Amino acid sequence: xxxxxxxxxxxxxxxxxxxxxxxxxxxxxxxxxxxxxxxxxxxxxxxxxxxxxxxxxxxxxxxxxxxxxxxxxxxxxxxxxxxxxxxxxxxxxxxxxxxxxxxxxxxxxxxxxxxxxxxxxxxxxxxxxxxxxxxxxxxxxxxxxxxxxxxxxxxxxxxxxxxxxxxxxxxxxxxxxxxxxxxxxxxxxxxxxxxxxxxxxxxxxxxxxxxxxxxxxxxxxxxxxx
Numbered sequence: 001x002x003x004x005x006x007x008x009x010x011x012x013x014x015x016x017x018x019x020x021x022x023x024x025x026x027x028x029x030x031x032x033x034x035x036x037x038x039x040x041x042x043x044x045x046x047x048x049x050x051x052x053x054x055x056x057x058x059x060x061x062x063x064x065x066x067x068x069x070x071x072x073x074x075x076x077x078x079x080x081x082x083x084x085x086x087x088x089x090x091x092x093x094x095x096x097x098x099x100x101x102x103x104x105x106x107x108x109x110x111x112x113x114x115x116x117x118x119x120x121x122x123x124x125x126x127x128x129x130x131x132x133x134x135x136x137x138x139x140x141x142x143x144x145x146x147x148x149x150x151x152x153x154x155x156x157x158x159x160x161x162x163x164x165x166x167x168x169x170x171x172x173x174x175x176x177x178x179x180x181x182x183x184x185x186x187x188x189x190x191x192x193x194x195x196x197x198x199x200x201x202x203x204x205x206x207x208x209x210x211x212x213x214x215x216x217x218x219x220x221x222x223x224x225x226x
Contacts, residue, residue, distance in 0.1 A: 002079070009057070012064055016087040018055050022079065022138035025057045028218060029122050032170045033058050035196055035220045036120055037065060039166065044069060046117035049160050051104050051153050052076070054142065056084035056097070058122065063096040072116070074102040076147050079138055104148045107156045116160045120168040123153050125175070150179065154187045161225035166193075173197065173217045189226050196220040 003020040018024045036058075045068035050059050053073035063071055075081040081101040088097050102110065125131070126144045134140045141147050150171075157167045167190065171179055176195070183190050198218045 004083075009061060011061060014060060014064055014091050016055055016057055016060065017083055017090070019079070019083065019138065022136055023054065023142040025055055028170055029054070029058050030061075031198070031201065031218060032120065032122050032168060032220055033061055035170075035201070035222070036062065036118075036168050039168070039222060040066070040118065046070075047072070047115070049111075049116040049119040050074070051119065051121035051156055052123055052142075052148070053084050053099065054080050054122070056087045056099070058120065059084075059097050059099075060087060060091055060093060063093050064091070067096070069096065071097045072111075073097060073099045074104060074107075075099065076101070076103050077138060077141055080142070104156055105152050108159055111160060113159055114162045114165075116165060117162060118166040118168070119157050119160055121153050121157075122170050123148065123150070125172045127175075150175070150182060151186070154183060154190065157223075158187050158189055158225065161190075163225060165225045167223045167225070168220060169223075170218060170220045173219050176219055179221065183221075183223065190223045191226055192221055192223045194222045196222070 004017045005020055006015050006017055008015050044066050048069055048071045050071060050073040053059055053075045059071045059073045063069055075084055085099055088094055088099060124143055124145045128145055131144060133144060161167060183192060196219060
């Protein structure tokens with residue numbers, strides 16, 4: 001039987017369940033959230049899409065901080081989908097967040113083209129053959145490109161974003177060159193507006209994130225759909 005922790009998000013009494021031994025949220029999600037909030041503005045009103053929500057932490061905090069937003073989130077792993085659904089309901093955000101158990105490679109079968117104002121993802125970082133594979137299935141699928149890869153996420157964004165819609169994605173820095181080349185050659189309708197490397201983000205992040213040495217090898221890409 002799985003065991004869970006109930007963790008305080010330190011905002012408006014929000015709390016989330018996470019698997020004690022499975023995949024757990026890290027600072028990466030909060031770094032991505034901070035970049036999104038900085039860019040969408042104080043009074044944003046629109047619809048957003050999250051590719052791979054995990055336990056739901058980014059969508060939950062974003063919906064709580066931007067109450068005019070409506071988010072559609074997908075998650076392929078049944079265990080994480082169930083946790084995210086429970087977390088959304090527990091925090092009374094079902095009116096703001098729709099969640100679906102779905103393979104991200106099948107987005108085009110279930111959603112209309114050019115539907116969303118912006119999209120975001122904290123996807124698996126490690127391509128097959130790189131990085132240590134966790135013996136825990138939930139962790140393994142969340143961290144390594146077993147169920148989806150960079151092409152799948154960018155293809156989904158390209159399909160879902162409205163004209164001039166904005167995308168945000170976070171990766172480890174060793175994949176920056178690959179990402180930059182891929183988005184310029186294979187996804188030409190997505191134009192990078194800015195790369196946020198962790199060292200440049202420090203001064204704008206909360207102290208606990210700015211001092212996170214474990215996350216110093218990250219970048220966030222912001223791009224626009226032409």
